[in-house]
Amino acid sequence: MSERKTLTVPNEEIVEQKLYIEELKSKLWGKGLTYHIVTYGCQMNVHDSENLAGMLADMGYTETSEQHEADVILFNTCCVRENAELRVYGNIGSLKAYKQANPNRIIGVCGCMMQQSDIADYIKKTFPFVDVIFGTHNLHRFPGLLLQALDSNHTIIEIMDTEGKIVEHIPVKRATGVSAWVTIMYGCNNFCSYCIVPHVRGRERSRRPDDILEEIQTLANEGYKEITLLGQNVNSYGKDLEQNYLFHQLLRDSTKIEGIERIRFMTSHPKDLSDELIYAMAEHGKLSKHIHLPIQSGSNRILRDMNRKYTKEDYLERVKKIRSIMPDISLTTDIIVGFPGETEEDFRETLKLVEQVGYDSAFTFLYSPRKGTPAANKTNQIEQEVKKERLARLNNKLNKSSNERNLIYKDKLVKVLVEGPSKTKEDIYTGRTDTNKIVNFESCPDLVGKLVSIRIKKAQTWSLEGEVVPNG
Ligand code: SAM
Numbered sequence: 082m083s084e085r086k087t088l089t090v091p092n093e094e095i096v097e098q099k100l101y102i103e104e105l106k107s108k109l110w111g112k113g114l115t116y117h118i119v120t121y122g123c124q125m126n127v128h129d130s131e132n133l134a135g136m137l138a139d140m141g142y143t144e145t146s147e148q149h150e151a152d153v154i155l156f157n158t159c160c161v162r163e164n165a166e167l168r169v170y171g172n173i174g175s176l177k178a179y180k181q182a183n184p185n186r187i188i189g190v191c192g193c194m195m196q197q198s199d200i201a202d203y204i205k206k207t208f209p210f211v212d213v214i215f216g217t218h219n220l221h222r223f224p225g226l227l228l229q230a231l232d233s234n235h236t237i238i239e240i241m242d243t244e245g246k247i248v249e250h251i252p253v254k255r256a257t258g259v260s261a262w263v264t265i266m267y268g269c270n271n272f273c274s275y276c277i278v279p280h281v282r283g284r285e286r287s288r289r290p291d292d293i294l295e296e297i298q299t300l301a302n303e304g305y306k307e308i309t310l311l312g313q314n315v316n317s318y319g320k321d322l323e324q325n326y327l328f329h330q331l332l333r334d335s336t337k338i339e340g341i342e343r344i345r346f347m348t349s350h351p352k353d354l355s356d357e358l359i360y361a362m363a364e365h366g367k368l369s370k371h372i373h374l375p376i377q378s379g380s381n382r383i384l385r386d387m388n389r390k391y392t393k394e395d396y397l398e399r400v401k402k403i404r405s406i407m408p409d410i411s412l413t414t415d416i417i418v419g420f421p422g423e424t425e426e427d428f429r430e431t432l433k434l435v436e437q438v439g440y441d442s443a444f445t446f447l448y449s450p451r452k453g454t455p456a457a458n459k460t461n462q463i464e465q466e467v468k469k470e471r472l473a474r475l476n477n478k479l480n481k482s483s484n485e486r487n488l489i490y491k492d493k494l495v496k497v498l499v500e501g502p503s504k505t506k507e508d509i510y511t512g513r514t515d516t517n518k519i520v521n522f523e524s525c526p527d528l529v530g531k532l533v534s535i536r537i538k539k540a541q542t543w544s545l546e547g548e549v550v551p552n553g
Pocket residue numbers: 123161162275276277278312313314348349350375377415416417446447448449450451
C-alpha cells in the first residue's frame with residue numbers, strides 16, 4: 082500500500098450532524114436522559130447500534146438496561162428471516178404502554194426492515210406512537226431526525242432508496258474494552274436467490290484502507306486487543322476501489338498495528354476465498370485461525386438455484402487447501418434447510434458434506450421466504466414440518482461434529498484472550514482461543530485483555546474448560 086499519510090476530513094454530512102448533536106446537547110443538558118437500544122440480527126447491525134449509541138452518548142444521553150425507564154428506545158431491526166420481523170412487530174406493540182406512561186419518550190425504529198418498501202408505512206399506520214423511522218443508508222442522520230422528532234407530534238420518516246457514499250467518522254460507543262467490530266465494507270453484490278441483504282444494504286462499497294487502518298490504530302490506542310473486520314463478503318473487499326488493494330493486503334497491513342493482538346474477519350464467500358488470503362493467514366500469528374465459510378447446502382442442484390456460484394466440489398477443494406496449509410484451523414459455516422425444491426436426497430448430500438468437512442460449529446436456518454427475492458416466488462416451497470425435521474437431523478450431526486472437534490483440545494495448552502467474567506459465576510472468566518473457541522476458567526479481573534496460557538481440562542459441545550498456566 083502507498084504510504085499512510087492522508088487522514089480524511091470529516092465529510093460534510095457528519096459536520097452537519099455534529100451541529101445537531103451540539104444543539105441537542107445544549108437543549109437536553111442536565112436532564113439526565115437515558116437510552117435503550119434493542120438490536121436484532123447480525124454483527125453489522127450490532128455495530129450500527131454502536132454508532133447509534135455513540136451519537137446518543139455525544140448528545141448527553143446515558144445507557145440504561147431498563148427499557149421501561151429509557152427516554153429514547155430504539156429498535157434496530159433485521160429482515161433476513163421472517164421470525165425476526167415478527168418479533169419486532171410484537172415488541173413494538175408492547176411499547177405503546179410505555180409511550181402512554183411518558184408521552185415525551187421517543188420511540189424509534191430503524192435498520193434493514195425499514196428499507197423494504199411497504200414496511201415503514203405499515204409501522205406508521207399500525208403503531209402511530211412511533212416517533213421516528215429511518216433506514217440503513219441514513220443511519221448517520223439520526224441526530225437531525227431525533228431533533229425533528231422531539232419537536233413534532235407526527236412520526237418522522239426518512240428512508241433513502243440508494244446507498245450513497247460511505248460516511249466516515251460517525252461517533253461510536255463500543256460494548257467491551259477488549260474486542261471491537263470494524264466494518265470494512267458495506268452491501269453485497271451476490272444476490273443469492275433467497276437473500277434480502279443486497280436489497281436492503283445496497284451494492285458493495287469498500288471503505289478506504291487509510292480510514293480503516295486509522296480506525297484500528299485508534300482502537301489500539303484505546304486499549305482494544307482484538308478486532309473483527311466485518312463485511313457481507315470480506316473476500317471481495319477492495320474490488321471496487323480505484324487503487325489496487327485487496328483484502329489480504331488489508332489484513333497484512335492490519336497486523337502491523339501495534340497493540341492489536343488478534344484480527345478476525347467475517348464473512349467469507351467461498352467463491353472469493355483467494356490463495357493469497359490463505360497464505361496471509363498462515364504467515365501472520367495475529368490473524369485468527371478461524372474461517373467462517375458458509376456452504377448453505379451440500380447439493381449442487383440447490384447451490385445453483387441459490388445462485389451461490391460454486392459447487393460442493395469447489396468448496397471441498399478450498400477446505401482441503403486451507404487445511405493443507407493450516408491443519409489446526411477452525412471452520413464454521415451457515416446452512417439453510419428447506420430451500421424450495423430441496424428433496425430428501427439433496428438434504429442427505431448436505432448431511433454428507435457436513436460429515437466430510439467436520440465443522441467446528443454452524444449456524445443453521447429454516448429457509449424463510451423473503452418478499453422480493455427470486456426464491457420466494459418459487460412454487461415448490463417445502464412444508465414447515467419437513468423443514469423442522471431436517472433441521473433437527475442436521476443439528477444433531479453438527480453437535481456431534483462440534484463435540485469431536487472440541488475433544489481435540491483436551492489436555493492441550495492454548496492461548497486465550499481474556500474477555501471478562503462469565504455470565505454465570507463471578508470467579509469464572511471467559512475468553513477465546515485463536516480458533517474462536519470459548520474457554521471458561523477460574524481467574525481474576527487483572528487478566529482481562531491479556532493473552533494467557535490455559536490447559537484445557539474438559540471439552541464440551543459449545544465450549545472448553547481449563548486452568549490458567551502461569552508463565553505458560
Ligand atoms: N453474507 C454472508 C454470507 O453470504 O455468508 C451472510 C449474511 S446472512 C445475514 C447470514 C445467513 O443467513 C446466511 O449465510 C444464510 O445462511 C442465512 N439466510 C439468509 N437469507 C435467508 C433466508 N431467506 N432464509 C433462511 N436463512 C437465510
